[in-house]
Amino acid sequence: MNRSQYQIIAQRIFKSENQRVAVAAVVFDGISSYEAEKRFDVPKGTLSRNVRKYKREVEYLQNIATA
Secondary structure (H helix, E strand, O other): OOHHHHHHHHHHHOOOHHHHHHHHHHHHHOOOHHHHHHHOOOOOOHHHHHHHHHHHHHHHHHHHHHO
């Protein structure tokens, strides 16, 4: 999954730009969810849930593509 594909998915499933940027930092830059929550002012616990949500969405789309 590249960043342009990420943007399409993230715009659909995340409400705020801060959440989209924070999830991208975790997924692509490898920082921890905890650090990204502090850096991008995302409520505590939200980012871990959002990263899991994004990964489930990617898995779902990959399953559809291979079906």
